[in-house]
Amino acid sequence: MNATILFLVVLYLFSTNADPGKSNTIEVREWENNLIKDELSCINSTGVSLNVIERTKVTLELPEDDPKYKEYLKCFYTKRGYQNDSGEVLYDNIKIMIHQFTNATEATRIIDLCKETKGTTPEENAFVAQKCLLNLFHPKTEEEEKTQE
Ligand SMILES: *[C@@H]1O[C@H](CO)[C@@H](O)[C@H](O)[C@H]1NC(C)=O
Numbered sequence: 001m002n003a004t005i006l007f008l009v010v011l012y013l014f015s016t017n018a019d020p021g022k023s024n025t026i027e028v029r030e031w032e033n034n035l036i037k038d039e040l041s042c043i044n045s046t047g048v049s050l051n052v053i054e055r056t057k058v059t060l061e062l063p064e065d066d067p068k069y070k071e072y073l074k075c076f077y078t079k080r081g082y083q084n085d086s087g088e089v090l091y092d093n094i095k096i097m098i099h100q101f102t103n104a105t106e107a108t109r110i111i112d113l114c115k116e117t118k119g120t121t122p123e124e125n126a127f128v129a130q131k132c133l134l135n136l137f138h139p140k141t142e143e144e145e146k147t148q149e
Pocket residue numbers: 040041044045
């Protein structure tokens with residue numbers, strides 16, 4: 001799993017009906033296109049800085065004090081079906097996504113831990129959820145990937 005895919009998996013969260021592990025190239029491309037469409041749409045509607053978005057992709061660290069970034073996350077979570085209109089994070093949907101990349105035990109462990117985190121606003125809810133998932137979900141590193149090739 002290279003850094004880009006890692007980023008896509010962790011930060012963007014796969015749509016619940018996509019299964020890149022089994023999909024053919026066309027389906028993956030369609031999934032990526034939708035992802036990019038949702039990303040662009042949320043960047044546009046929230047006015048978040050592109051630099052901020054790009055930086056999170058490199059560092060995998062989320063900006064703590066950027067309200068626009070949190071708005072962006074809420075927008076993205078909502079579009080992907082990971083947050084409902086009340087601002088509640090829909091962990092069952094996130095779990096389905098995570099389970100595509102790890103086993104059920106691990107998916108349950110991650111979700112049960114992240115479920116405990118909660119913000120005071122819908123934007124904070126998305127932010128703390130994303131931060132928690134990012135911290136707990138560690139797909140194979142590039143090093144590990146290399147040793148398997
Ligand atoms: C960005 O948003 C504006 C206003 O909401 C819209 O007119 C424009 O088409 C959008 N651009 C993109 C690239 O989505």
